[in-house]
Amino acid sequence: TQAHLDRIAAVDGDVHAFLHLNADALDTASAIDKARAEGAASGLAGVPVAIKDVLCTLDMPSTSGSKILEGWIPPYDATVVARMRAAGLVPLGKTNMDEFAMGSSTEHSAYGNTHNPWDLSRIPGGSGGGSAAAVSAFEAPLALGSDTGGSIRQPAAVTGSVGVKPTYGGVSRYGAIALASSLDQVGPVTRTVLDAGLLHDVIGGHDPHDSTSIPDAWPSFADAARAGQREGAVRGLRVGVVSELAGGEGFQPGVVQRFQEALALLEAQGAEIVEVSAPSFQYAIAAYYLILPAEASSNLAKFDSVRFGLRVTPDGQPTVEDVMSATREAGFGDEVKRRIILGTYALSAGYYDAYYGSAQKVRTLIQRDFDAAFAKVDVLATPSAPTTAFPLGSKVDDPLAMYLNDLTTIPANLAGVPGISLPSGLAPEDGLPVGIQFMAPAREDARLYTVGAALE
Numbered sequence: 081t082q083a084h085l086d087r088i089a090a091v092d093g094d095v096h097a098f099l100h101l102n103a104d105a106l107d108t109a110s111a112i113d114k115a116r117a118e119g120a121a122s123g124l125a126g127v128p129v130a131i132k133d134v135l136c137t138l139d140m141p142s143t144s145g146s147k148i149l150e151g152w153i154p155p156y157d158a159t160v161v162a163r164m165r166a167a168g169l170v171p172l173g174k175t176n177m178d179e180f181a182m183g184s185s186t187e188h189s190a191y192g193n194t195h196n197p198w199d200l201s202r203i204p205g206g207s208g209g210g211s212a213a214a215v216s217a218f219e220a221p222l223a224l225g226s227d228t229g230g231s232i233r234q235p236a237a238v239t240g241s242v243g244v245k246p247t248y249g250g251v252s253r254y255g256a257i258a259l260a261s262s263l264d265q266v267g268p269v270t271r272t273v274l275d276a277g278l279l280h281d282v283i284g285g286h287d288p289h290d291s292t293s294i295p296d297a298w299p300s301f302a303d304a305a306r307a308g309q310r311e312g313a314v315r316g317l318r319v320g321v322v323s324e325l326a327g328g329e330g331f332q333p334g335v336v337q338r339f340q341e342a343l344a345l346l347e348a349q350g351a352e353i354v355e356v357s358a359p360s361f362q363y364a365i366a367a368y369y370l371i372l373p374a375e376a377s378s379n380l381a382k383f384d385s386v387r388f389g390l391r392v393t394p395d396g397q398p399t400v401e402d403v404m405s406a407t408r409e410a411g412f413g414d415e416v417k418r419r420i421i422l423g424t425y426a427l428s429a430g431y432y433d434a435y436y437g438s439a440q441k442v443r444t445l446i447q448r449d450f451d452a453a454f455a456k457v458d459v460l461a462t463p464s465a466p467t468t469a470f471p472l473g474s475k476v477d478d479p480l481a482m483y484l485n486d487l488t489t490i491p492a493n494l495a496g497v498p499g500i501s502l503p504s505g506l507a508p509e510d511g512l513p514v515g516i517q518f519m520a521p522a523r524e525d526a527r528l529y530t531v532g533a534a535l536e
């Protein structure tokens with residue numbers, strides 16, 4: 081913990097991964113050291129963790145990157161945070177993110193940009209750019225993120241880290257400030273696949289506080305990663321390459337090249353590479369950017385100036401509505417307002433069937449494409465993101481260009497299946513990290529750890 085605090089002091093002025101540091105981190109670490117000396121601590125006890133600011137922490141502010149929650153300290157811990165503390169992990173602090181997890185570059189944070197440690201002029205990905213940058217800059221060995229449309233996997237890809245979006249229902253959402261409840265999942269961001277498995281084992285499993293939490297027992301993901309390190313682990317594994325997402329328009333050539341090289345490595349280890357088609361995936365972005373704003377507009381309605389955070393009271397004798405609207409006007413950033421407007425429009429009477437209803441039908445088609453693909457293969461592979469980290473400022477004023485970054489990550493959220501992103505080398509044209517993504521059927525997260533560790 082001391083070493084990581086020193087590292088944060090040395091580099092976070094440039095990287096700006098953290099919004100808040102845990103003042104008790106060293107005391108907590110000492111207490112755990114003492115317990116360890118007495119033989120009362122095990123596993124990851126004493127290892128520090130960076131926590132995305134979307135997660136509620138009862139001893140630190142939790143802003144979700146928004147001014148509307150500035151300084152708000154929740155009265156409880158998210159289940160994942162409580163489980164980490166119980167396992168003796170040391171919360172280091174809270175990490176920067178796009179406001180309410182809306183974005184792919186962390187530039188929509190109300191608290192300034194995070195910089196990619198590989199090249200400070202570039203984005204660290206988003207929305208969880210802070211967690212990925214902290215891990216990549218050696219400010220934290222482990223981090224937690226949330227992934228609604230790629231916010232764990234894409235930042236992991238562009239910072240050379242490992243990120244896992246678990247099966248929907250595999251990790252509790254209790255205390256994760258909701259973006260789109262049918263898509264959100266919490267998961268690990270780490271430097272190795274085994275580290276991700278170790279952290280997933282701590283945070284995952286049934287939670288009665290989350291009504292969508294899967295009640296069944298899970299295998300150990302650390303064991304699944306260790307299995308992948310053994311000779312012959314992927315022999316006979318059928319790896320499906322999604323032809324619609326394997327290259328072409330929008331994909332940087334070096335990303336495609338590293339993707340193909342990674343597949344060749346798997347083939348050399350005895351995996352079978354099979355081409356599969358998922359024709360509905362081309363509509364995933366369109367469906368997602370209706371479903372997500374619809375759910376987000378509903379989830380964000382609770383920021384009403386009464387219950388949480390900011391309250392702006394206009395002059396004169398304002399009504400409740402005046403206070404609410406002045407607060408939301410001042411407290412929400414442009415991207416959040418854009419999505420609230422889109423979402424309320426898509427849900428409004430008369431348009432519901434045309435927009436939200438159609439998007440839900442597309443969601444079903446995407447789920448069917450996954451079912452058809454997984455009837456033929458064990459895992460699916462795509463590049464984790466179409467490009468490497470782009471320059472800060474280059475897409476922030478162009479929402480559609482920003483949304484296109486999510487091309488390869490969104491299908492997994494729409495279908496609830498798990499996905500992992502892991503490093504697959506550096507792109508020859510810019511020397512920046514490239515990520516490869518694997519997806520597995522729901523509840524088969526273990527496969528991702530095995531294939532990921534085999535490739536590492």
Ligand code: GLN
Nearest residue numbers: 181182183228229230231
């Ligand atoms: N880039 C996606 C979006 O802006 C990802 C969000 C997420 O996973 N939280 O919606």
